[in-house]
Structure formats: structure tokens, C-alpha cells
Amino acid sequence: PNGEAEENAKNSVMWKNAAVEVAQHKAHCMIAILSKNGTPIEQAELFAKVAASMLSLKNAIGIYKYPTAYESSFYRSIAEVMKHGEFPTPVAVHIGMYLSEGKMNAYTSGMQFFGKEEFEVVGSLAQPAELFSFMLSIAEYVILEDATLNPGETIEIGRASCRERV
16 A cells, blocks of 8 residues: 555565566555464464465565565575475565665664564675675574674674674
């Protein structure tokens, strides 16, 4: 309604022409998991399974999940990781990225669903793909290990170029 999906599709970092393609949609379905049972992780996995099955329909172009949109084939491929016992972090938590003063910045949206604080990295010198991967790794760790990040904490994953303060 009111162009909400089209507007938020502009936030998609994984779907190049999301805003243009989403603007061409003809109909939509709504999916909600309303359960008092199960953990947030189980609910997120169930949502991903239901959404992936809906996205396998012939005319499904993608899914709008605030604050972004995911292309159908991308979402389904990420949901497939659950068959191997992995958590579908890239569709459970949105990683937004933007450039400021020549440096990369990244933030999460969706951590609160899991009872966790959102976090961001500001002024990174890492390449966009490296920073995106770093953010996903941290989000997955915090969710699955029930970890807490402290303000200003330094976390290092992999190469020194991904050493960031959160």
C-alpha cells in the first residue's frame, strides 16, 4: 500500500534493480508468523521456509521485508541453507550500507526481533563485500550464541582489515 514496498526496495543492497522491478508488481501476499510457541530463531526459520515456498511460485518476483526487498531467487537460495542446519542470517537480518566521507558504514535492522540491540560500524576502510560479510558474521554470532555486544567493543574476524569497533 502507498508505495511502501517500492520505497523500501531502494534499500536493497543485494538486488540491483529492486526499486524498478518491485514497482512493476501486480499483486501481493502477506505472510506473518503469529505464534506464542517457539523461539525467535525458530519463528524466523519458519518465516523463511514459508516465504521461500511462496517465492517458488511462477510469477513471484521477490519479497518485501521491512526495510528492504529481496529478489525471489536470492531469498530462496539463502533459505536453502536451512537444509544443512544453518541459519538464514542474510534474510533474517537486514544489513544496510552507505558511503560517508569516503568510508563505508554498515548497520543492522532486525536484531531487535531476536531480543538484541541493533549495531553499526562507522567509518570502515574495508571493501563493501568484506564489511557486509563481517556484519553478517557478527549478527549470526550474536543471535545464535546469545551474545551481547558492548558499546565501543572491538571485534576482529579474519583479516586485520575487518577489525572494527561496534
